[in-house]
Amino acid sequence: xxxxxxxxxxxxAEYDKALASCSSRDEVGFITTSSEPVxxxxxxxxxxxxxxxRDLGLPGSFPFTRGLHPNMYRGRLWTMRQFAGFGTAKDxxxxxxxxxxxxxxxxxxxxxxxxxxxxDSDDAFCEGEVGRCGVAVSxxxxxxxxxxxxxxxxxxxxMTINGPAAVLFAFYIHAAEKQGVPQEKLRGTxxxxxxxxxxxxxxxxxxxxxxxxxxxxxxxxxxxxxxxWNTISISGYHIREAGSTALQELAFTLADGFAYVEAGxxxxxxxxxxxxxxxxxFNAHNDVxxxxxxxxxxxxxxxxxxxxxxxxxxxxxxxxxxxxxxAGCSLTASQPENNIVQGLAAxxxxxxxxxxxxxxxxxxxxxxxxVKIALRTQQIIAYESGVANTIDPLAGSYFVENLTNKMxxxxxxxxEKIKKLGGVVEAIEKGFFQREIADAAYRYQREIEKxxxxxVGINEYVEEEKPDIEILKIDPQVxxxxxxxxxxxxxxxxxxxCDKRLEDLKAACRGTENVMPRILECTRAxxxxxxIVEAIKEIFGTYTEPPIF
Amino acid sequence: MxxxxxxxxxxxxxxxxxxxxxxVAAGLRDAGMEVIYTGLHQNAEAIVESAIQEDVDIVxxxxxxxxxxxxxxxxxxxxxxxxxxxIMLIGGGIVPDDDKQKLIDDGVVVALFDPGTKLQKIVDFxxxxxxxx
Numbered sequence: 001x002x003x004x005x006x007x008x009x010x011x012x013a014e015y016d017k018a019l020a021s022c023s024s025r026d027e028v029g030f031i032t033t034s035s036e037p038v039x040x041x042x043x044x045x046x047x048x049x050x051x052x053x054r055d056l057g058l059p060g061s062f063p064f065t066r067g068l069h070p071n072m073y074r075g076r077l078w079t080m081r082q083f084a085g086f087g088t089a090k091d092x093x094x095x096x097x098x099x100x101x102x103x104x105x106x107x108x109x110x111x112x113x114x115x116x117x118x119x120d121s122d123d124a125f126c127e128g129e130v131g132r133c134g135v136a137v138s139x140x141x142x143x144x145x146x147x148x149x150x151x152x153x154x155x156x157x158x159m160t161i162n163g164p165a166a167v168l169f170a171f172y173i174h175a176a177e178k179q180g181v182p183q184e185k186l187r188g189t190x191x192x193x194x195x196x197x198x199x200x201x202x203x204x205x206x207x208x209x210x211x212x213x214x215x216x217x218x219x220x221x222x223x224x225x226x227x228x229w230n231t232i233s234i235s236g237y238h239i240r241e242a243g244s245t246a247l248q249e250l251a252f253t254l255a256d257g258f259a260y261v262e263a264g265x266x267x268x269x270x271x272x273x274x275x276x277x278x279x280x281x282f283n284a285h286n287d288v289x290x291x292x293x294x295x296x297x298x299x300x301x302x303x304x305x306x307x308x309x310x311x312x313x314x315x316x317x318x319x320x321x322x323x324x325x326x327a328g329c330s331l332t333a334s335q336p337e338n339n340i341v342q343g344l345a346a347x348x349x350x351x352x353x354x355x356x357x358x359x360x361x362x363x364x365x366x367x368x369x370x371v372k373i374a375l376r377t378q379q380i381i382a383y384e385s386g387v388a389n390t391i392d393p394l395a396g397s398y399f400v401e402n403l404t405n406k407m408x409x410x411x412x413x414x415x416e417k418i419k420k421l422g423g424v425v426e427a428i429e430k431g432f433f434q435r436e437i438a439d440a441a442y443r444y445q446r447e448i449e450k451x452x453x454x455x456v457g458i459n460e461y462v463e464e465e466k467p468d469i470e471i472l473k474i475d476p477q478v479x480x481x482x483x484x485x486x487x488x489x490x491x492x493x494x495x496x497x498c499d500k501r502l503e504d505l506k507a508a509c510r511g512t513e514n515v516m517p518r519i520l521e522c523t524r525a526x527x528x529x530x531x532i533v534e535a536i537k538e539i540f541g542t543y544t545e546p547p548i549f
Numbered sequence: 550m551x552x553x554x555x556x557x558x559x560x561x562x563x564x565x566x567x568x569x570x571x572x573v574a575a576g577l578r579d580a581g582m583e584v585i586y587t588g589l590h591q592n593a594e595a596i597v598e599s600a601i602q603e604d605v606d607i608v609x610x611x612x613x614x615x616x617x618x619x620x621x622x623x624x625x626x627x628x629x630x631x632x633x634x635x636i637m638l639i640g641g642g643i644v645p646d647d648d649k650q651k652l653i654d655d656g657v658v659v660a661l662f663d664p665g666t667k668l669q670k671i672v673d674f675x676x677x678x679x680x681x682x
Contacts, residue, residue, distance in 0.1 A: 113563035113614055125592065128619025129563055202565030202589055243568045329568070332665060362664065363645055364615075441568050442575045449667055458665045471645050474615065547588030549571040549578075 243441020295349030
């Protein structure tokens with residue numbers, strides 16, 4: 001660029017003077033969704049020192065700011081992956097077949113709360129929660145039912161499971177075995193990001209340190225046996241939903257990512273054996289440009305750190321592949337049809353896969369009709385809007401490049417702060433992330449109440465009339481049915497074998513042997529999720545967090 | 550000086566969505582109330598025990614897990630059984646309209662607030678309800 005920056009700055013000074021006499025809607029904050037003030041205008045002077053090849057490069061080459069692949073969506077569109085699960089495995093199996101029939105290209109499993117906490121449906125503490133927020137999977141048999149008639153060698157499956165991820169992964173491998181599909185052919189992702197559970201999502205089971213050991217065991221096992229599987233989906237989504245800013249989402253997520261890389265290296269794994277299987281998961285919130293800058297900065301930061309700090313040599317280890325979901329917390333219950341889809345920002349930001357929320361998800365799990373509209377929205381972005389024809393069209397925008405640089409600088413500052421606290425696990429134990437997020441969430445709510453930001457239907461253009469919207473109801477019979485299935489399973493299996501397998505697993509937990517093969521053996525004996533998790537709890541204990549607000 | 554209103558906010562069951570409960574807790578605190586937050590993963594017995602021990606005026610349950618038809622009646626019944634029928638029960642989170650109506654009609658809760666409710670509305674409601682006693 002040959003612009004005379006001094007000349008631009010002089011003219012800018014004049015422009016700023018002229019601005020002072022213009023009237024301005026100052027009552028709204030002109031802030032991003034993350035409460036950052038937005039510049040009214042950017043010029044080349046705001047990205048002084050910009051070096052195209054160093055800062056952006058071409059798509060498919062370091063530092064991947066513009067995208068991971070040379071031809072991006074011309075080669076392959078993003079995976080359209082709607083998160084789904086409710087009721088029994090049989091109910092959800094029907095929903096999956098419906099979605100696949102309507103052109104969805106990957107599956108994404110939402111488990112219910114009992115499953116997420118590694119408890120069986122008939123656990124007394126789970127009363128009223130079975131099949132409500134997702135599908136109940138208490139046993140290897142439930143997993144077989146979930147994928148009945150769906151060829152696991154052909155579809156890719158993402159499972160949102162963290163605390164008991166090793167167990168559900170084993171159930172999936174086993175369900176595939178029953179279909180005659182070998183481990184090396186399986187494609188998919190387990191979320192398995194326990195650090196963000198302590199930080200934001202709050203569905204942990206074991207304490208942080210043994211949880212990290214289970215994760216490195218999974219990484220080691222998968223690198224050898226299930227090489228196409230993404231062993232962790234390092235998730236900013238939940239951090240953002242819990243109320244963080246975009247910058248906190250970016251910084252905390254990448255800090256978690258680096259912590260897993262360090263844990264793998266410390267466990268004796270070669271970084272290039274597991275890093276290419278790490279994937280990411282981000283939120284797409286309301287502020288389009290802030291989100292796009294976040295995705296672009298994320299790719300650049302990850303590539304630079306992996307290459308320069310962790311010595312990764314395989315270019316696959318430098319790639320930050322990510323899934324995006326539109327922000328659930330941006331949905332409004334008062335006017336559900338008003339929910340603007342943020343999927344466009346994710347696509348302009350170069351996502352690898354996408355879930356667009358259904359308009360009714362603020363009220364309940366989505367109905368078939370609502371989820372179809374959400375899927376159609378993605379198809380329109382893909383085929384009609386034209387945005388998939390070209391790559392990273394906002395590159396070179398003074399505003400977007402400036403915002404991308406600011407994101408990167410802000411994230412580096414957070415990395416320093418976390419390092420000073422002793423690392424991610426120590427920062428969790430000190431409540432650092434939890435406090436940062438709670439403060440940001442409270443600030444956001446106060447800004448809405450003071451109308452520093454306007455949310456249509458919430459603090460402006462509010463309608464008294466309630467929306468008339470169909471809601472998916474979960475039949476209480478689901479719980480009864482699950483109890484019956486589990487009882488039958490327990491009666492029909494070899495209990496002595498189950499006990500023996502569980503004892504072997506405990507021995508592995510006490511020692512240093514990889515726990516994954518032991519969990520798989522428990523699975524083949526039809527131990528239930530709750531039984532396997534209880535066995536691990538006996539050795540590793542559980543975690544409780546001090547309540548901070 | 551008037552006695553401070555005492556509020557217990559709680560997360561029953563397995564639900565880990567704690568953004569709302571923390572924002573509300575901070576809002577009530579800043580409005581001058583004494584706020585006790587139980588933390589996550591509480592059963593009904595523990596919530597009721599804290600409510601009685603802390604001598605609160607009102608209990609607020611935050612529920613986004615769909616288990617509201619189990620927990621609200623359970624906590625209400627336990628409060629009554631333990632002789633604490635003067636403690637009011639309110640709630641917030643995702644509760645479909647039909648269920649909301651039933652919980653109110655059955656006298657289980659005195660109010661339920663949707664996500665996005667203004668903090669001031671909750672503060673006003675609690676202040677009015679407690680001073681009526």
